[in-house]
Amino acid sequence: MSQLQTDTIHINFKRYSLYSYPLEQYWQLHNNKPPLFSTTSGNNRGYRAEWLIENYKLYLIKFWGEALLFPGYKVYDIYDLFPNHPNRVFAEWYTGSLSVGIGQRGESLLIEQYEIKADICNGIITNLAMHDMV
Numbered sequence: 001m002s003q004l005q006t007d008t009i010h011i012n013f014k015r016y017s018l019y020s021y022p023l024e025q026y027w028q029l030h031n032n033k034p035p036l037f038s039t040t041s042g043n044n045r046g047y048r049a050e051w052l053i054e055n056y057k058l059y060l061i062k063f064w065g066e067a068l069l070f071p072g073y074k075v076y077d078i079y080d081l082f083p084n085h086p087n088r089v090f091a092e093w094y095t096g097s098l099s100v101g102i103g104q105r106g107e108s109l110l111i112e113q114y115e116i117k118a119d120i121c122n123g124i125i126t127n128l129a130m131h132d133m134v
Contacts, residue, residue, distance in 0.1 A: 009051040009100055010061075011116070017101045022058065022094040023049055029093055034076055036065045047076070051091075053118065056125040058091040058098075092123040102130075 007018040027033035036046030047065035051058060065076035079086045100116040119127040 007049045011053045019099040026093045035067050058123050060089040095121050
């Protein structure tokens with residue numbers, strides 16, 4: 001079994017694992033999720049996304065998705081989802097909390113010691129707090 005692939009998020013020029021999935025809310029609102037699938041057990045969503053918090057706003061900055069479409073295979077990127085925003089997309093659709101893991105890499109595992117919780121309303125960060133996980 002493969003290790004679970006999470007989304008990633010950049011906060012203050014550092015990259016972290018993101019354990020929330022803001023794109024799922026976008027697809028629920030717009031009912032336009034592509035027929036994504038994965039060839040590995042570590043990515044059961046069929047996609048990975050990369051996010052950025054900048055100036056108290058949440059942005060989607062990268063997207064990789066796979067779909068099996070007759071007669072072949074398609075790889076999606078951010079341009080396929082948001083053709084008018086090929087570099088980054090302000091996540092104005094997202095309201096909820098993000099869970100971000102912070103830790104140190106052990107022998108072969110990431111040992112998370114802290115969690116950042118970001119409360120977001122229409123893509124704008126309203127609260128950012130760090131919690132001890134040990």
